[in-house]
Amino acid sequence: MQTTAPSVCRPQIPILLIACVAITASVPRTQSIVSPNDRAVFEGSSSSSYPLGRSNARFQQIHADVAGPGGRTLTEHSYRRDAITERGDVPGFTAEIEVVLSVSPHGPDNALRDFASNHGTQPVTVLNRTRIAFPTTSRPGSDPSPSFEHRIPYGMPFALPPNAPLCVDVIVHGNVTPSGPDRNFSAYLDAHAYASSGAITQPGFVTDVGCPAPGSNTPHDARFSMERDAAGVTSLDIVSRFGIPGGASTPTWNALILGNAPFPIVWPGNPACRIGPAVDVAVRLPGGNDVDGAWSGSLPIPASLTPGQRFLCQLVSADPVGGAMTFSDTALVTVPLPTPPSMPAARIVSGSDRSSPTGSVSSTVTVTSFR
Numbered sequence: 001m002q003t004t005a006p007s008v009c010r011p012q013i014p015i016l017l018i019a020c021v022a023i024t025a026s027v028p029r030t031q032s033i034v035s036p037n038d039r040a041v042f043e044g045s046s047s048s049s050y051p052l053g054r055s056n057a058r059f060q061q062i063h064a065d066v067a068g069p070g071g072r073t074l075t076e077h078s079y080r081r082d083a084i085t086e087r088g089d090v091p092g093f094t095a096e097i098e099v100v101l102s103v104s105p106h107g108p109d110n111a112l113r114d115f116a117s118n119h120g121t122q123p124v125t126v127l128n129r130t131r132i133a134f135p136t137t138s139r140p141g142s143d144p145s146p147s148f149e150h151r152i153p154y155g156m157p158f159a160l161p162p163n164a165p166l167c168v169d170v171i172v173h174g175n176v177t178p179s180g181p182d183r184n185f186s187a188y189l190d191a192h193a194y195a196s197s198g199a200i201t202q203p204g205f206v207t208d209v210g211c212p213a214p215g216s217n218t219p220h221d222a223r224f225s226m227e228r229d230a231a232g233v234t235s236l237d238i239v240s241r242f243g244i245p246g247g248a249s250t251p252t253w254n255a256l257i258l259g260n261a262p263f264p265i266v267w268p269g270n271p272a273c274r275i276g277p278a279v280d281v282a283v284r285l286p287g288g289n290d291v292d293g294a295w296s297g298s299l300p301i302p303a304s305l306t307p308g309q310r311f312l313c314q315l316v317s318a319d320p321v322g323g324a325m326t327f328s329d330t331a332l333v334t335v336p337l338p339t340p341p342s343m344p345a346a347r348i349v350s351g352s353d354r355s356s357p358t359g360s361v362s363s364t365v366t367v368t369s370f371r
Contacts, residue, residue, distance in 0.1 A: 031371055032369050032371045033370050034367065034369050035063040035368050036065060036340075037065045039144070039190070039367045042144060042337065043082075043083050043144040043202075044144070044192035044367050045201055045203065045336075047086070048187070049188070050347065050351065051097070051349070052079065052175075053186060053188075054175075054352070055182040055183055055184055056172060056173075056352060056353060057351050058170070058172070058349065058350045058354045058356065059359075061167075061168050061345055061366065062118060062165055062166070062167050063165065063166045064107045064342070064344055064345065067163055067164045068163070069162050070162055071161050071162040072370070073157050074157065074160060074370050075153065076152055078149070078369045079149075079368060079369075080145040080189070081137040081138075081139075081140055081150075082191070083145055083205055084206075085188055086188045087139045091178045092133065093176060093178070094133045095132055095172060096132075096174045098125060098170075099126050099127035099154065099169065099171075100123050100124065100171070101160075102119040102124065103161060103165065103166070104120060106118075106165065107165045107342070108346035111347075111361050113359060113360065113361055115350075115358065116357065124156075126157070127154050134150050148369040189366050189367075191367060194363040195339065198230055198232065199227075202228075202335075203223070204331030204333040204334075207329075207332055209329050210222065210273075211267075211326055213243060213317070220240070220242050220329075222240045223238070224313045225237050226333050226335055226336050227298070232338075234302075235298040238295075238313075238315065239296045240254065240294060240296065240315050242294075242326075244289060245293045246288040246319075247289075251319075251320065251321070252320075253284060254289065254295050257276075257281070257316060258277065259281075260277075260278060260312070261277065262330070274327065277311075277314055285315075289317060305335050307335050307336060308334065311333060315327070345365040346363060347363075347364065347365045349362070
C-alpha cells in the first residue's frame with residue numbers, strides 16, 4: 001500500500017490566500033491494501049450500513065484494484081468506521097455471515113444485478129456461515145479512521161491472480177444488536193460515492209465544536225464541504241446555523257477563518273468560545289444572517305489547487321452594533337481527488353432478502369481493507 005500523504009502548499013484563491021504546510025495522514029506500511037485505492041489515506045465521501053448493518057441481506061462488491069500485477073493471497077477483509085456522519089458511539093453487535101470470493105468475469109464498470117453472473121466459474125466459500133462479534137466503535141479522532149475495526153477473517157485463503165477483478169460476496173444470515181436480534185441498524189461504515197459525471201462532495205471533518213450565541217444554548221454549527229461539479233469546477237460550500245440572529249433590523253456579518261494547523265485560543269470576550277485553527281487568513285463573507293442566525297454560500301476554488309490538499313475552516317458570526325459574537329465548529333477540509341477514469345469498485349446488494357438472485361447496482365461502495 002502506498003504511504004503517500006496529502007500535502008498542502010500555498011494555493012491562490014480569489015479573495016483568499018491560504019498559507020499552507022503539510023497536513024499528513026500517517027499510514028503504516030503493511031501487507032494490507034485498501035479498495036478503492038484512493039481512499040487509503042482519505043475519508044470516503046459517504047457512509048453505509050452495507051453489509052454489517054443488515055440482518056437479512058446479500059452484498060457483493062467487485063474490486064478492480066486489489067490484485068495488482070503480482071496477484072495477492074487474501075486471508076481476511078475489514079471495514080472501518082465512518083468519521084464524519086455520526087459523532088457518537090456505534091454499540092457492538094454480532095452478525096452471522098458467510099463469505100464467497102471469486103475472480104469476476106467482468107470489472108466494476110460492467111457489474112450486473114444478477115449475483116451469480118458476477119462470480120466466475122469457480123467461486124470459493126472462504127468463510128462458512130459463522131457468527132462474528134464486532135466491537136463498539138467511537139467516532140475516530142481523525143479522518144480517515146486509523147484502523148479497520150470490523151474484521152472478517154477467512155477460514156481458508158484465496159489466491160487472486162494478477163490484475164483480476166475480485167468479487168466479494170457477503171451473505172448476512174442474522175444478527176444480534178443491543179436493540180434485539182435480527183435488526184437493521186445504522187452501522188456507519190466508511191463509504192465512497194463515484195459519479196459517472198465526475199462530480200463529488202467531500203464533507204469536512206469536525207475537529208472542534210462551536211459556542212452558542214448570547215442567550216442561546218445551541219452551539220453555532222457550520223458544515224464545510226468541498227464540491228467538485230461535473231465540469232471539474234471546485235468550491236468550498238458552507239452551511240451555517242445558529243449564529244448571531246440577523247435580519248433587516250439587525251445587520252450581522254460572518255468571517256471565514258482558514259489555517260494550516262490547529263491552534264485553539266479561548267476568545268477573551270467569551271470563555272465558552274475559542275478560535276480553532278491558526279489564523280492564517282480571515283475573510284469577510286458577503287451578506288448577513290437571517291433571523292434564525294443561518295447563512296449559506298460558497299467560495300470558488302481555482303483548478304490549480306492540488307487534489308488532496310487540506311486546511312482548517314471556522315466561521316465567526318457577529319453583530320457589529322451590539323457586539324455579540326459566536327464561533328462555529330472547526331473542520332478539516334480536503335480538496336477532492338479526481339474521479340478515476342474507470343470504476344475501481346461497484347456494489348450490488350439485496351438489502352432485505354439474502355435469497356434474492358438479484359440486487360441493485362450502486363457506485364457508492366463500502367471502503368474495504370484486504371489482507
